[in-house]
Amino acid sequence: MSQSLQKVLVTGGAGYIGSHVIYALQKTRRYKVISVDNGHNSHSNALSKVSALSRSELPADASQRDIETTEIESYKCDLTRRDEIRAVFEKYGKGGIWGVVHIAAYKAVGESVEIPLAYYENNVAATLYLLQTMQEYDCTRIVYSSSATVYGIPPTIPIPETTRLKADSPYGKTKVMSETMLDDLCHSDPKWSAISLRYFNPAGAHPSGQIGEHPKGRPGNLLPLLAHMAIGRVDPKTLQVFGNDYPTPDGTCVRDYLHISDLASGHLLALEALAPNSKIFESTPDARYKAYNLGQGKGISVLQIIEAMRKATGFDFKYEIVGRRRGDVPDLTADPALAEKELGFKANEDLAIMCRDLWNFQSKNPEGYGKFD
Numbered sequence: 537m538s539q540s541l542q543k544v545l546v547t548g549g550a551g552y553i554g555s556h557v558i559y560a561l562q563k564t565r566r567y568k569v570i571s572v573d574n575g576h577n578s579h580s581n582a583l584s585k586v587s588a589l590s591r592s593e594l595p596a597d598a599s600q601r602d603i604e605t606t607e608i609e610s611y612k613c614d615l616t617r618r619d620e621i622r623a624v625f626e627k628y629g630k631g632g633i634w635g636v637v638h639i640a641a642y643k644a645v646g647e648s649v650e651i652p653l654a655y656y657e658n659n660v661a662a663t664l665y666l667l668q669t670m671q672e673y674d675c676t677r678i679v680y681s682s683s684a685t686v687y688g689i690p691p692t693i694p695i696p697e698t699t700r701l702k703a704d705s706p707y708g709k710t711k712v713m714s715e716t717m718l719d720d721l722c723h724s725d726p727k728w729s730a731i732s733l734r735y736f737n738p739a740g741a742h743p744s745g746q747i748g749e750h751p752k753g754r755p756g757n758l759l760p761l762l763a764h765m766a767i768g769r770v771d772p773k774t775l776q777v778f779g780n781d782y783p784t785p786d787g788t789c790v791r792d793y794l795h796i797s798d799l800a801s802g803h804l805l806a807l808e809a810l811a812p813n814s815k816i817f818e819s820t821p822d823a824r825y826k827a828y829n830l831g832q833g834k835g836i837s838v839l840q841i842i843e844a845m846r847k848a849t850g851f852d853f854k855y856e857i858v859g860r861r862r863g864d865v866p867d868l869t870a871d872p873a874l875a876e877k878e879l880g881f882k883a884n885e886d887l888a889i890m891c892r893d894l895w896n897f898q899s900k901n902p903e904g905y906g907k908f909d
């Protein structure tokens with residue numbers, strides 16, 4: 537007799553990270569994915585692309601159950617609206633959803649300084665409402681998208697998870713606050729288990745070129761911006777490098793890039809580690825809560841990124857050095873040892889592959905998924 541599929545709800549499912557996480561979940565053929573997304577920085581085509589990609593990988597004689605794993609139950613839902621999220625949980629009933637991967641959030645540091653209340657509402661209040669709704673419907677397992685930004689300017693590089701949390705921006709603080717809620721909740725009730733994943737810099741796209749990043753408007757992040765420059769979508773064609781007077785080898789900021797497919801596999805490992813027999817919480821007997829860095833443990837500078845993208849695209853990027861960007865941290869390089877030891881996580885793909893896959897997606901889809909709806 538075949539076991540029924542475990543239902544996993546992914547918030548922000550139609551976004552860059554969400555779509556790759558859903559693909560990773562579907563690849564196991566063990567989960568039925570429910571996606572909720574409010575369309576803020578995501579494209580509705582992403583989900584049909586993910587489904588089509590997963591279906592194309594099924595064998596010709598796939599079972600009905602396998603086919604079902606490639607389908608996504610998707611809801612347009614705003615997590616700041618309690619009634620909307622509650623309506624989704626109500627559809628599946630108490631205990632109907634096995635676990636949640638909570639990715640939906642605003643993520644721009646600069647913007648968070650301008651409109652902090654919108655960030656606290658969308659990232660903190662929404663997480664609170666989600667947790668309350670989960671509690672009501674006996675769904676007590678969650679993987680949470682956190683960020684390396686929780687470390688502020690870290691005192692040691694590479695950064696271990698034991699580093700004090702000291703985010704500078706409202707955005708970073710929303711991540712610290714949400715992590716704190718999860719930690720407190722797990723301390724209050726042994727039914728709950730939660731894992732925060734502190735992402736370093738995700739990059740690239742699925743190697744098929746079917747799914748990738750489709751930022752709304754002009755990309756603010758370095759790699760998508762370079763891809764848009766190479767495809768001719770961004771004018772002027774000179775990249776502004778924000779500062780070359782940092783205490784780093786070439787003076788430009790250093791980040792720890794990891795392939796989006798590796799990041800997605802980290803979510804899968806975290807979700808599996810929430811199972812009742814999981815060993816990872818043995819070291820935290822008071823609460824089933826853990827936080828892990830997801831990075832490669834390798835620092836790469838802005839100039840190295842430009843060079844890697846030049847090699848991947850053949851495009852001769854022009855750049856000029858300008859002043860520092862407010863809120864930038866000189867070096868964010870992970871110590872990924874804990875995630876490797878406890879989750880079995882390893883970010884294997886190197887920068888050349890990330891740039892190759894980013895460019896593959898961008899050149900196959902010059903307009904991304906098409907116009908935003």
Ligand code: UD1
Pocket residue numbers: 643644645646683685737756757758759761775776777778779788789790791838861863864865
């Ligand atoms: C930023 C946020 C991070 C957030 C992530 C995703 C900070 C400190 N971190 O990461 O919390 O989760 O975006 O949105 O803001 N750069 C240029 N020129 C550009 C763009 C970027 O020189 O036009 C440089 C930046 O100064 C930085 C590096 O490239 O040193 C990477 O920038 P970016 O891609 O925006 O990512 P982070 O700043 O690391």
